Amino acid sequence: MVMQTAVLHGIRDVRLESRAIPVPAAHEVLVKIARVGVCGSDVHYYTDMHIGQYVVNAPMILGHESAGVVAAVGSSVKHLQVGDRVSLEPGVCCRTCYHCKRGRYNLCPNIVFMATPPVDGAFAEYVAWAEDFVFKIPDHVSLEAAALLEPLSVAVWAVQRSGIGMGASIAIFGGGAIGCTVVQAAKAAGATTIIVVDLEPFRLEFAKEFGATHTINAREGNVLEQIRAITTPLNGLTGSSAGVDAAFETAGALITCRQTIEAVHSGGVAVLVGLPPDPMVSLDIVAAASREVDIRGQFRYANCYPAALALLSSGKVNLDKMITKRYALSEAGAALEFADTQKKQSLKVMIEV
């Protein structure tokens, strides 16, 4: 029994290939994939064959934002059955190390994560996956939105790491797919002032639709002054010094990394969701430290799919609206090409399998 897959062989070289349909182990289910989102990391592997220390040394199937229908179940599977519509959390951890035991399994050094070399991803007709990382979705949730629980989980983790809650003021640097899911997750968590900063009007417009209360085009005026002007009247006498309670870097640039830290008031939190392209970053760490602005990075997420699914099912977030364009699995190369070259006009590209 074979299935079709889209395999990355080299820079901008994705080929359709037949592979054997996997057989689910005892605790696994076999999922017939229906939709897979194209993530920035997929594009990065497509254009560079590596991301930092992760190098694609052998042909690899891309894609890790996936949803589909259960086609078969392993012998010990208890909670899922054939026909269930499901979303797949793409990382399966070792369950025994220091981090897994403490519930922070995203830091597991032994994690098997889709489309991170050398593990194959979901640009394929079938995937066999551990039952407890497969989530049944309600009937009213689309498979397309279900695939996007993955980037929403990134946003949920970012918001959880920030510690914000009811009445919070936040700034988000970057209004792309991650920025827009952070807008929605933060709004769902109680943020009432949500400032999004980007260079592209297209993205700022989307950010507003998703719940941004203020948008700033970074080309126009001083970004930090504008953030402080927005937050000062909010704070007043019993307020803090100007600045937001938390800021999120999702743009992956040096300048926004710095601004994320500066936009936060004393005692606030800067969350680095995106990462600057160069490892060595020159920051005014003295100013950050002496204002007790905590700097928290992020590596994927842990235990966020249930919350992300609850937000989606309840209508608190809208993921369908994020999809800019759709491609068939056989057009995977074109999908990646579009996602790479049309960044300014595109939030999320979706593969229909």
Add this chain to the structure above:
Amino acid sequence: MVMQTAVLHGIRDVRLESRAIPVPAAHEVLVKIARVGVCGSDVHYYTDMHIGQYVVNAPMILGHESAGVVAAVGSSVKHLQVGDRVSLEPGVCCRTCYHCKRGRYNLCPNIVFMATPPVDGAFAEYVAWAEDFVFKIPDHVSLEAAALLEPLSVAVWAVQRSGIGMGASIAIFGGGAIGCTVVQAAKAAGATTIIVVDLEPFRLEFAKEFGATHTINAREGNVLEQIRAITTPLNGLTGSSAGVDAAFETAGALITCRQTIEAVHSGGVAVLVGLPPDPMVSLDIVAAASREVDIRGQFRYANCYPAALALLSSGKVNLDKMITKRYALSEAGAALEFADTQKKQSLKVMIEV
């Protein structure tokens, strides 16, 4: 210069009296009161002249849910000016004790709290109050809603104490004024399953309007079984044992106190916002403890007005809709009588000064 006030002299004995208009101290503002909500504690003093250890030994002005307009400012006031529309946080703490220093000033043993004997409340034309416990409100917020920031702050604190966030499931026992503000605060904080339990269809209807996703009439069927049935499908394989993440007691009864603890899954949180009428309560503490269900009480709130105001200003909560009936200050006795006798038909009674 004199003003009119409504003074409690004895059980069900409220009299209109003239008092000298207070003069604001250096850090105080004088507020011309516009609206004051009637709280359950006001009603309790009206009918019993005491609440637990707090006894009304001398004539006392009731009311602590107030809003108005700044009429004069003390010599050191910096952040407010005459004409500002404001909401008053009714407790001014000592600022120097263990609890004040640590930001939990609601536990300050020296706190001066409106309408808690022997401190006079806001059923009066004017109140002089410490600048940092007076919050300026935006133009689009009504003074009536602003007065109700007080019960909303109770709800904000309850939700903060519960630790819930995005995607949480909760149960609220009691759908009165506090229950309905907890519904709204919890929804704003990310709860996606909000179950309200009450005996009165009137209240359950309101709870639904405010955001309850499920309502249970405690007269119909087994309450806990219904809660477990609602939460089980939510949890699934990676879910917890049945039960909500957090439950809130707002009804002030023995049975609901017990149910609050039982409704929570292992490792969850039971928040006691209301209190049973008798101090000694018979609880299955063994079951609670061996499931690590944390039991957290509540005494008022600390640092919740800013968040409550942000929720109100942003439209995340609706406080105007809670008002059942309005009375003039001169009708304060009638207002208290109505609030006492029409509990089943009433959420919140408002005094117009």
Add this chain to the structure above:
Amino acid sequence: MVMQTAVLHGIRDVRLESRAIPVPAAHEVLVKIARVGVCGSDVHYYTDMHIGQYVVNAPMILGHESAGVVAAVGSSVKHLQVGDRVSLEPGVCCRTCYHCKRGRYNLCPNIVFMATPPVDGAFAEYVAWAEDFVFKIPDHVSLEAAALLEPLSVAVWAVQRSGIGMGASIAIFGGGAIGCTVVQAAKAAGATTIIVVDLEPFRLEFAKEFGATHTINAREGNVLEQIRAITTPLNGLTGSSAGVDAAFETAGALITCRQTIEAVHSGGVAVLVGLPPDPMVSLDIVAAASREVDIRGQFRYANCYPAALALLSSGKVNLDKMITKRYALSEAGAALEFADTQKKQSLKVMIEV
């Protein structure tokens, strides 16, 4: 290949029996047991054949505080080898449920826990156990102390749940084996005022040796007044109202359960490590709630063995000193009988296998 075991057949009926030596699975190690502590729960099963909902319906091997030497390793074991001296964490969780995923595996409904029916314990010559719940100990740590990492883990969890740290004041109700390990763990965590309350001078004497700064014989004077007198001068102006930061119930009585809550100052924490004999407990929940004293129960522990081992290895705690008497495995019945009847003269009975 057979081994000797001590099997509980009925009330006060423990028999020596031969059983097949278990064969370790791929991720398991086979441990030749050297020492097993006798826990209060072992004694309870010995005298009653049940603890609450847990009933011994078939012959069961008791004992869950064990240490020994690795005798064989499964095919996938990586971190242990034959000859390693080890301590066994007695509960192996399912690794896939809501609680396991979140690092709170003590609440796992599928946990396999030694000597909790129907799972056999460690009163045996050999036990096969999952590698990641087996901890290698340094040469200078005795196997006897290593067996007692189990009750120490209970204490570590209790102290972690209390949230105390440097400079804390605490009260511990009950100076038995658990009380004395809580003394040591709390001292290691920074507590500087450690008050132990018990009825037996023998235990109070031990508590002092382990680090109690004050002891109170509950037969002499008013316990709460004494605690308040000790803590008042500590607190002073910037201190709290009298009372300790956290209190621990380890005696399992109704009166101490109440006192634990009352001994804590406003905003403090009461940890219920022990449990009263009857499920329905009459508590002044109104007083607790209105002082925001959090009540936290405890069910075993999660991720505490590494910390407990670090405390033991560093010399911060002394577990050897807790052993009152030693018995051979063949004398298991006598050991349980002694532990049951000589509670007032005994902290910990040890089985030498």
Add this chain to the structure above:
Amino acid sequence: MVMQTAVLHGIRDVRLESRAIPVPAAHEVLVKIARVGVCGSDVHYYTDMHIGQYVVNAPMILGHESAGVVAAVGSSVKHLQVGDRVSLEPGVCCRTCYHCKRGRYNLCPNIVFMATPPVDGAFAEYVAWAEDFVFKIPDHVSLEAAALLEPLSVAVWAVQRSGIGMGASIAIFGGGAIGCTVVQAAKAAGATTIIVVDLEPFRLEFAKEFGATHTINAREGNVLEQIRAITTPLNGLTGSSAGVDAAFETAGALITCRQTIEAVHSGGVAVLVGLPPDPMVSLDIVAAASREVDIRGQFRYANCYPAALALLSSGKVNLDKMITKRYALSEAGAALEFADTQKKQSLKVMIEV
């Protein structure tokens, strides 16, 4: 009534001057100063007349680590009386701003802090200070140690910010006065592996006396490799990847700032107590963020004097041993000169008033 003071007039220019003895306000006490420690910031003002944004524009009295005896009390003082031996917390906050209300008063923008321009410090015979920032010390605590509650409070806050507890492994970069108090505070909080890194054998020797379990001379071998070698065997199977749970920068250098972040395992915490001399620091923020190593700065401390005093009174820390040399108030200039030039041979210089 005049008193003697030591006033900084310019670079390396400290002059003895007479000033009027201050009169305590209603809530203040007048303290006859007995001992004042010389802090690195005092030395910095002495040699540069500024620290970052803080510039000495007018003659200023240095010194903020002080203790003495109450000589007079204001009219409203309740908790102190003439003759009490006391330690002075050197910052008095505004009590009304966002940060003060939330218990994090070290971030108060209106704080009045001794020897931070333009506020005079404690190199004087008398200081009048707010009652609630003055702590009575027990008879057995020396005034010299009481003065050093200030640097100990810095260490207590650093350890609290790190979140470490029982069984933690830590690394401290810099073995000076702050490094050595962090050693002691961390040990008191339960750390069992305490690695100190410095260039000076004198300091490493002291660090060992205060509780360091390992010392590394940064001139000898690769620091990070040594830290990983120490921590790897501790962690084992259920351990984390190599690295400490938390690391503390106290040396104020670029290289140690980087090492602090690198020394921590995934999910750990880097606390920046010291600060590098230049504001813009080049860090591998990508590596830190993708390992979720939190970076937390520090600005003084909040609510740490009570805990610091408890540690000191209980004998958990030893501050007397830190004093290298003593000078009279009239020799303040010589004391500052010594502290500046003999850093490698000196931990703490003390002024006897």
